[in-house]
Amino acid sequence: MAILIPSTPPCSKSIVDLLVQLLESALMDLVSLGLLSEEKIHSFNLPLYHPTLAEMEALVKRNGHFNIERMNPLVRLPPRGI
Structure with missing residues (x-):
């Protein structure tokens, strides 16, 4: 199982918006x-x-049912248009 968590709160609004748009589209x-x-x-x-x-x-x-084997920071997406 992979759980994606923003590494630096608060998460960029543009990334959250992008994820919500992808979910809506799906x-x-x-x-x-x-x-x-x-x-x-x-x-x-x-x-x-x-x-x-x-x-x-x-x-x-x-x-108690899971272990954390590895925690890696997410790579930030560049702003749109770049």
Whole structure:
């Protein structure tokens, strides 16, 4: 399992916007293929919380079902138009 967490809070708004746009596009593709109803899309809720790396580490240890094998910072995307 891979979990993507911004390495420096707060996460860049443009990166969050890009990820939300990609998710929206994928969900609308599922609607156009008849695999998902528009009603389900409109009821979809995506709460966001950005834990620090230390918080994430503590959560994983407290859960006890997972190990952290490696934590690498994400590479930041360059601004659009470059």
